[in-house]
Amino acid sequence: MSFLIAQSLINGVILGTLYLMMAIGFTLVFGIMRIVNFAHGEFYMIGAFMALIGVTWLGLPYAATLALTVVFAVLLGALVERVVFRPFRSDELSGMIASLGLAMILQNGALIFFGPDPQAFPAMVSGVLRFGDLIIPKSRALTLGIGVVVLIGFYVLLMHTRFGRGLRALVQDQQVAALYGVRLEIMYPLGLGLGIALAAVAGALMAPLFGVSPFIGAAPLLKAFIVVILGGLGSIPGAALAALLLGLIESFTSSFVSASAADIVTFALVVAVLLIRPSGILGRGEA
Amino acid sequence: MSSDLSINGLSVNYGPVEALYDVSFDVPRGQIAALVGSNGAGKSTVLKTICGLVAPSGGEIRVGGEIVTPRPGDALKLGVAMSPEGRRLFPRLSVEENLLMGAYTVSDGAASRDMLSRVFGYFPRLKERRRQMAGSLSGGEQQMAAIGRALMAQPKLLLLDEPSLGIAPIIVAELGKIITEINRDLGMTVLLVEQNANMALSLAETGIVLETGRVTMSGSGRELLASPEIRAAYLGI
Numbered sequence A: 001m002s003f004l005i006a007q008s009l010i011n012g013v014i015l016g017t018l019y020l021m022m023a024i025g026f027t028l029v030f031g032i033m034r035i036v037n038f039a040h041g042e043f044y045m046i047g048a049f050m051a052l053i054g055v056t057w058l059g060l061p062y063a064a065t066l067a068l069t070v071v072f073a074v075l076l077g078a079l080v081e082r083v084v085f086r087p088f089r090s091d092e093l094s095g096m097i098a099s100l101g102l103a104m105i106l107q108n109g110a111l112i113f114f115g116p117d118p119q120a121f122p123a124m125v126s127g128v129l130r131f132g133d134l135i136i137p138k139s140r141a142l143t144l145g146i147g148v149v150v151l152i153g154f155y156v157l158l159m160h161t162r163f164g165r166g167l168r169a170l171v172q173d174q175q176v177a178a179l180y181g182v183r184l185e186i187m188y189p190l191g192l193g194l195g196i197a198l199a200a201v202a203g204a205l206m207a208p209l210f211g212v213s214p215f216i217g218a219a220p221l222l223k224a225f226i227v228v229i230l231g232g233l234g235s236i237p238g239a240a241l242a243a244l245l246l247g248l249i250e251s252f253t254s255s256f257v258s259a260s261a262a263d264i265v266t267f268a269l270v271v272a273v274l275l276i277r278p279s280g281i282l283g284r285g286e287a
Numbered sequence B: 001m002s003s004d005l006s007i008n009g010l011s012v013n014y015g016p017v018e019a020l021y022d023v024s025f026d027v028p029r030g031q032i033a034a035l036v037g038s039n040g041a042g043k044s045t046v047l048k049t050i051c052g053l054v055a056p057s058g059g060e061i062r063v064g065g066e067i068v069t070p071r072p073g074d075a076l077k078l079g080v081a082m083s084p085e086g087r088r089l090f091p092r093l094s095v096e097e098n099l100l101m102g103a104y105t106v107s108d109g110a111a112s113r114d115m116l117s118r119v120f121g122y123f124p125r126l127k128e129r130r131r132q133m134a135g136s137l138s139g140g141e142q143q144m145a146a147i148g149r150a151l152m153a154q155p156k157l158l159l160l161d162e163p164s165l166g167i168a169p170i171i172v173a174e175l176g177k178i179i180t181e182i183n184r185d186l187g188m189t190v191l192l193v194e195q196n197a198n199m200a201l202s203l204a205e206t207g208i209v210l211e212t213g214r215v216t217m218s219g220s221g222r223e224l225l226a227s228p229e230i231r232a233a234y235l236g237i
């Protein structure tokens, strides 16, 4: 029993990390482009395939694969900004429809390229860590560790660097940010690239645990939505709390009840929060 | 006397709306100039054009002798910074982060720290509230932060768009005093745009009156304050 609790706890925290990465990237893209990016989950999927290609096809070390995934995703994001999103900047409806189209292209592209079957991903490390009675598989500890480091790094970049300050200023008032020298033509593609890279890294990190297929993007996208609803759009502490809560609820309910019960509990929570606190647990009502 | 700002035959249209027509005036280096006029006269349009936010349909603007191009960010390189109408702070950045955004392109860190402590010297309340989100400040404090943000760019020419708008009279008087000090201590040229003609003209050496996009009067601040037309039209006396 205590083994099951410990196992659920660590799985819940891992899921929370994943959901937070998805939600932060999603919110960043929304903040910069004012576009609800329905393709966000597909970048998670692409990240997972990138990792698969790097590790099994090219035989690269996992760390190098992760670094390449980030670089590739930032470039891909910049390209997507230029080609797909820029024409619809601030046109919320058309932008959303464009992102749906992009999602279909990416998913079907992956389907043509890799086929529909789930592909196994080799475990990065084997063995377990023991803390007294507590047993944690090393692969899970590694995923969690890297995920937390990426999140902290991203937080520092966004909140404590000149670049991050410029990006946040741009999100709040594009014209005044430009007036003070923020270069929009660089910040838009780079900001979007970073948001998308966060999804891709999440995909690459989770691939060894959950496997890879063209369809794996849908669930993380949905969870990103839920985290944003629960946490309140634009609130990083709110999102962190919501992501952790969601991950823990999901893993405990699936361990002790069933996986479908986990979905029921999750959505019941969303409905309750929307009824009681429409602006989210720690939200301010407006992004 | 050399001019920091020289505007020559400036015309601006917003589609079919003619906002400025053949506007010309100079602001000599180191002076405070007041651009006054009623709502809709085109005052903000003048400032936006100087900053490159709006493209003129005719005429030219020179800052320190260089022609301003209609690209935001370029005016900054020529040493122009603006506190825009309505203040437009970044509401979810802290007060200090808003000030640092003013220095976004200033590469000299020591100079920025020096200016930050000067700004906190002029506006001690900003120092008390430096960690607070700018959106939660009172109107007067927001105006102080907006002026401080412009100062952080270390400009040669400081543009202030209606700093007195929606602010308690006692704070307006305090702001007026500080604008004079900034001009004197830092040697910055100031172009002050105001509907509050009394406040602006009493600070300014030069005054320019704008009506429906045209310059109708100009002279020393004192002369304009004393002129019967101004007194009737803007001071309600």
Ligand SMILES: Nc1ncnc2c1ncn2[C@@H]1O[C@H](COP(=O)(O)OP(=O)(O)O)[C@@H](O)[C@H]1O
Binding pocket: B014, B017, B018, B019, B037, B038, B039, B040, B041, B042, B043, B044, B045, B046
């Ligand atoms: N973005 C815009 N589009 C169309 N008309 C505008 C715009 N901005 C200002 N105007 C018009 O230009 C004129 C001058 O406006 P403005 O420069 O804001 O005046 P002021 O600052 O003196 O109140 C007004 O008639 C205003 O309605």
Ligand SMILES: [Mg+2]
Binding pocket: B043, B044, B045, B085, B162
């Ligand atoms: Mg105005």
